[in-house]
Amino acid sequence: MKIYLAILKSDIDLEEFKRNLKEKKIKFLDHYKSVGIVKLQSEKKISENDFKKFCVSIEEDKDNLTI
């Protein structure tokens, strides 16, 4: 399972986006409303092209931040 962070486009239908995710078996984990980003979880790699209607970009979460 991988974690993804997606930047949402403004004025999208969030419920429609969630339905799309469900269809593709992508789990909606969290919505960071102040920054307009959602956290997703998927076994397969998420394609940005599949969610162009809803997202500006989708990046895989990285565990590379250090002191």
Added chain:
Amino acid sequence: MEKERYIVLLENQEKKSLKKVENELQVSITSSEFLSKDNRSFDVIDNDNGVLYKNLGVVVVENMDEDQLKKAVKDDSNPIVYFEKEREFFPADEMKIISELKKQAAEISDKINELEQYLNNKPIPQKNFVEMEWGLKAVGIEKALYTGKGIDVCILDTGLDMSHPDFASREVDGKSFIEGEDWNKDLNGHGTHCAGVSAGNLRGDTGKRYGIAKDCNLKIAKVLSNKGSGTTSSVVDAIDWAISKKFRVLSLSLAAPVQLNEKPSVLFETVGMRALENNCLIIAAAGNDSSRPSIPKPVSAPANSISIMAVAAIDGQMRVAKFSNGGLNPSTGGNINVCAPGVDVFSSYPKGIRNKNYYFGLSGTSMATPHVTGLAALYMEQFPDKTAKEIWEMIETNAKPIEGLKYRDIGSGLIQII
């Protein structure tokens, strides 16, 4: 008609000269040697007669034409060299003098009160008797009139050791974004060190000052594990929390290395932009991947995003720290914005990790970053109407270039108090 007498000074008292004066002024001059108690000067002097005081070379005459006297003075061939109107002298009235002195004293007293009021209301910097860490001196903290009071400053790091005596009695809010680890413990030490530079005050042992914004409202977001690592999602989660809480400054002493020409993350670019839109300034470490002078490395993520302020480190000799990353990817963002002290920086530290007391010296752009965070809090207190973006601009505008160092390595320069 009131009598007006004139004192006329002569160049000489030769007969010829006296005759000329008599003709011009149309008076007859009597020498003072002919005066007596029966023939006093005031009996003699009138419109047609004057008196010559031989020992003084002065003639006293009455009701003269001033223009005529002026012409005579200007005329070099005329023996009259100077004249003035007779003055009146009065005996000193002691009560009048006292009254005048009282009036002047009252005026001076008013001026003193006015000055006293001005000085009392003026924010005068306290004379500083407190020893300070070199980094605080370098940014001019001894001149600071502000302490960050009322400004919410959030340190996104490894947490804060709340048992540390410098923080134990302070009201600190926090949240952990690391599963199974509390924000109010710091088994790493890095977060406690950074929090100390931004928001600490005086060392409990030596009394030396090591923190910048001692009165800010300190907030802690634990986004790095006790091992000192963390994920993008934890940081984004914490920034979202901080913005929703309306915190004003976020300090990110964390970094992920990037390659030359690597584009900044759209994610962090967006996060930084949304923070600024919400009047929140994100300040991040440029990273410590360089081995200067031969191998400088580019500014790390997330500091390489143009909406996040990037901080480089300098040492006490005003040299770029050998580890400090530089603006090698300027076309895609990735510039350094400012630099701050980041070598041998002493600050608060949990006791017993690497040290015997509650303080420890560390080096890194991680240490430079909270200097800028603390300064931003002081600016925000000083200029409450300025937006986060404006505060950023002010920090850069007031930064001091360092002779011999490049913009690539220190941006606008060493941050300074204003």
